[in-house]
Amino acid sequence: xNTLAPPGAFAPLQNDTFIRACLRQxxxxxxxxxxxxxxxxxxxxRATRAKAGSFMGLxxxxxxxxxxxxxxxxxxxxxxAILFSDILTVPDAMGLGLSxxxxxxxxxxxxxxxxxxxxxxxxxxxxxxxxxxxxxTSIRKALNGRVPLIGFSGSPWTxxxxxxxxxxxxxxRLVKTMLYSRPDLMHKILQINADAVALYLNTQIEAGAxxxxxxxxxxxxxxxxxxxxxxxxxxxxxxxxxxxxHNGVRIPSIVFTKGGGLWLEEMGQLDCDVLGLDWTVNLxxxxxxxxxxKALQGNLDPNALFASPAQIEAEVxxxxxxxxxxxxGAGTGPTHIFNLGHGISQHTPPDNVAALVQAVHxxxxxLRA
Amino acid sequence: xNTLAPPGAFAPLQNDTFIRACLRQxxxxxxxxxxxxxxxxxxxxRATRAKAGSFMGLxxxxxxxxxxxxxxxxxxxxxxAILFSDILTVPDAMGLGLSxxxxxxxxxxxxxxxxxxxxxxxxxxxxxxxxxxxxxTSIRKALNGRVPLIGFSGSPWTxxxxxxxxxxxxxxRLVKTMLYSRPDLMHKILQINADAVALYLNTQIEAGAxxxxxxxxxxxxxxxxxxxxxxxxxxxxxxxxxxxxHNGVRIPSIVFTKGGGLWLEEMGQLDCDVLGLDWTVNLxxxxxxxxxxKALQGNLDPNALFASPAQIEAEVxxxxxxxxxxxxGAGTGPTHIFNLGHGISQHTPPDNVAALVQAVHxxxxxLRA
Numbered sequence: 001x002n003t004l005a006p007p008g009a010f011a012p013l014q015n016d017t018f019i020r021a022c023l024r025q026x027x028x029x030x031x032x033x034x035x036x037x038x039x040x041x042x043x044x045x046r047a048t049r050a051k052a053g054s055f056m057g058l059x060x061x062x063x064x065x066x067x068x069x070x071x072x073x074x075x076x077x078x079x080x081a082i083l084f085s086d087i088l089t090v091p092d093a094m095g096l097g098l099s100x101x102x103x104x105x106x107x108x109x110x111x112x113x114x115x116x117x118x119x120x121x122x123x124x125x126x127x128x129x130x131x132x133x134x135x136x137t138s139i140r141k142a143l144n145g146r147v148p149l150i151g152f153s154g155s156p157w158t159x160x161x162x163x164x165x166x167x168x169x170x171x172x173r174l175v176k177t178m179l180y181s182r183p184d185l186m187h188k189i190l191q192i193n194a195d196a197v198a199l200y201l202n203t204q205i206e207a208g209a210x211x212x213x214x215x216x217x218x219x220x221x222x223x224x225x226x227x228x229x230x231x232x233x234x235x236x237x238x239x240x241x242x243x244x245x246h247n248g249v250r251i252p253s254i255v256f257t258k259g260g261g262l263w264l265e266e267m268g269q270l271d272c273d274v275l276g277l278d279w280t281v282n283l284x285x286x287x288x289x290x291x292x293x294k295a296l297q298g299n300l301d302p303n304a305l306f307a308s309p310a311q312i313e314a315e316v317x318x319x320x321x322x323x324x325x326x327x328x329g330a331g332t333g334p335t336h337i338f339n340l341g342h343g344i345s346q347h348t349p350p351d352n353v354a355a356l357v358q359a360v361h362x363x364x365x366x367l368r369a
Numbered sequence: 370x371n372t373l374a375p376p377g378a379f380a381p382l383q384n385d386t387f388i389r390a391c392l393r394q395x396x397x398x399x400x401x402x403x404x405x406x407x408x409x410x411x412x413x414x415r416a417t418r419a420k421a422g423s424f425m426g427l428x429x430x431x432x433x434x435x436x437x438x439x440x441x442x443x444x445x446x447x448x449x450a451i452l453f454s455d456i457l458t459v460p461d462a463m464g465l466g467l468s469x470x471x472x473x474x475x476x477x478x479x480x481x482x483x484x485x486x487x488x489x490x491x492x493x494x495x496x497x498x499x500x501x502x503x504x505x506t507s508i509r510k511a512l513n514g515r516v517p518l519i520g521f522s523g524s525p526w527t528x529x530x531x532x533x534x535x536x537x538x539x540x541x542r543l544v545k546t547m548l549y550s551r552p553d554l555m556h557k558i559l560q561i562n563a564d565a566v567a568l569y570l571n572t573q574i575e576a577g578a579x580x581x582x583x584x585x586x587x588x589x590x591x592x593x594x595x596x597x598x599x600x601x602x603x604x605x606x607x608x609x610x611x612x613x614x615h616n617g618v619r620i621p622s623i624v625f626t627k628g629g630g631l632w633l634e635e636m637g638q639l640d641c642d643v644l645g646l647d648w649t650v651n652l653x654x655x656x657x658x659x660x661x662x663k664a665l666q667g668n669l670d671p672n673a674l675f676a677s678p679a680q681i682e683a684e685v686x687x688x689x690x691x692x693x694x695x696x697x698g699a700g701t702g703p704t705h706i707f708n709l710g711h712g713i714s715q716h717t718p719p720d721n722v723a724a725l726v727q728a729v730h731x732x733x734x735x736l737r738a
Contacts, residue, residue, distance in 0.1 A: 176672035223648035303545035
């Protein structure tokens with residue numbers, strides 16, 4: 001890809017806490033960022049969104065995408081930035097026609113529900129996703145080394161859910177009907193998705209992403225057995241193809257399966273650096289199950305942010321303490337990246353996020369003292 | 370309560386497979402029933418529902434409630450019946466004004482969101498729920514000993530979710546805001562709910578219910594720690610008050626927490642006979658975690674019923690095999706009650722249910738041979 005600037009031109013990283021924690025190296029505080037931190041809970045985001053006219057108008061405009069990605073960093077001392085985009089850009093580039101009606105979730109004009117529709121699917125030309133890679137390079141330049149930039153994609157299974165359902169779902173009936181009655185078609189979709197996601201993440205890395213995250217938002221709706229076969233196996237297929245380093249620099253990878261707490265031992269075998277956890281998981285138990293292989297990221301309930309600042313602080317302390325004392329000193333050891341267990345709610349008062357970030361930094365320094 | 374007939378007048382039980390399996394006694398096949406088996410997937414249910422005019426018109430009419438409870442038994446050789454009712458009858462009796470708009474979920478006219486509303490809550494007079502107990506007695510008589518009748522209630526936490534939200538929710542923001550910011554109010558609601566649920570279940574038992582089930586449909590949305598404090602503790606408070614026997618006959622109790630798979634060891638300590646499991650749980654692992662204390666109920670993904678009969682049979686065999694060989698011989702040991710991991714979908718073809726029941730009975734006999 002012909003990106004906006006050669007990676008060598010990027011400024012050196014000033015705050016590498018997040019990257020070090022991903023790689024299980026010691027840090028003086030627990031890094032914190034929030035899923036969906038560039039989003040509707042910020043009035044400045046809503047202002048830019050209004051200028052852009054639509055969600056995709058925002059995501060496809062390099063300047064707007066850069067602007068909203070940096071907005072939360074100007075308010076809060078977060079330790080990472082995450083590309084502003086949507087998990088469904090890849091199936092959109094496959095020609096399924098993504099749109100966001102106001103006040104509703106994403107929709108595809110062309111759902112994939114039969115053999116003929118599956119036969120038409122292919123790994124898309126990355127030129128169709130140029131707007132994403134241009135945004136990555138633009139954001140990386142605008143960050144100017146303040147914090148690292150995380151790129152991301154939906155997981156093969158999560159993309160397949162939307163591709164087959166054509167929209168969000170509360171019972172996943174259509175995609176699971178295909179899974180149980182035409183597993184051959186389901187596997188075909190997932191293979192294409194996995195190869196597309198790997199290429200998409202690698203192109204983000206080439207454009208300037210310093211870490212990548214796979215959002216398996218709907219892995220947790222699968223039955224035991226089906227999760228391993230239809231979600232985990234294809235996350236593995238992505239990871240097998242994703243670059244572990246770029247220009248001699250390690251690129252950490254994060255896998256987050258919402259509702260995946262029951263499969264932590266198996267997820268501990270994935271070839272990634274970090275496992276993201278939702279709020280149902282006990283971090284001490286997770287640490288014991290996953291063992292010495294991965295950093296852990298998570299996992300405050302986003303709804304805790306509707307309490308008072310003092311109560312938020314108490315909940316933050318509970319999460320930090322449940323992980324326990326992170327690694328300090330040389331070499332590698334157990335590390336924790338603080339996050340919510342899911343995306344931040346649009347109704348969250350921004351001041352409460354300030355209280356959260358402050359509490360994470362302050363208490364996590366005490367934990368190390 | 371002055372029920373329609375004294376319990377002594379009920380016919381003796383002809384098929385006690387379900388009750389024996391609840392009590393971890395040997396059976397010649399694995400009993401099977403389906404959550405929401407009396408429901409919209411059956412055309413005869415839809416016909417009765419049309420006659421009744423509304424969901425509550427159906428639930429509050431003894432004859433209709435009896436009719437629809439027995440409908441699935443006339444089609445399929447199920448091993449248990451479950452009272453046709455709704456989990457929200459108790460808060461309705463508390464005066465919150467339950468209604469079901471066509472095509473939508475339940476709604477309360479008076480949501481409980483502040484101190485004043487909480488102060489007004491009390492364990493309701495069971496006379497207001499007389500229609501439920503009359504239905505229990507009527508159904509028990511109509512069953513005439515064919516299979517046992519299961520009574521049920523929502524769990525204290527699940528009732529509280531609806532009471533605070535006022536309806537279903539996809540983020541539980543209002544109820545969790547109360548939980549995190551006013552835990553004192555939340556505990557007050559849960560105490561009242563627990564005592565009301567216990568009285569409600571005991572009155573169902575007096576009216577003729579031969580087993581009782583607590584549906585903790587929304588326990589799984591809670592954070593680790595919050596689940597134990599706000600859901601599990603109040604399920605325990607219910608169980609501590611529920612009759613273990615009636616007229617000298619053991620009344621088994623079942624607890625089902627959807628999404629509760631991460632807390633199975635703690636749930637294994639509950640004073641109940643059976644744990645219900647959703648499809649995310651591996652039955653072999655569950656059996657190991659729960660130990661020799663409980664029977665297990667579950668856990669096929671309801672969406673598997675959209676596959677072909679041969680594929681359904683294969684999925685049934687997987688579930689039965691994942692539990693392994695149940696106890697046979699004298700005394701007690703590990704037993705399994707087959708069910709779905711959640712209520713059956715209204716879109717399920719009835720013939721596929723026939724295939725499921727047939728497969729459970731046939732393969733589970735082979736497992737014992």
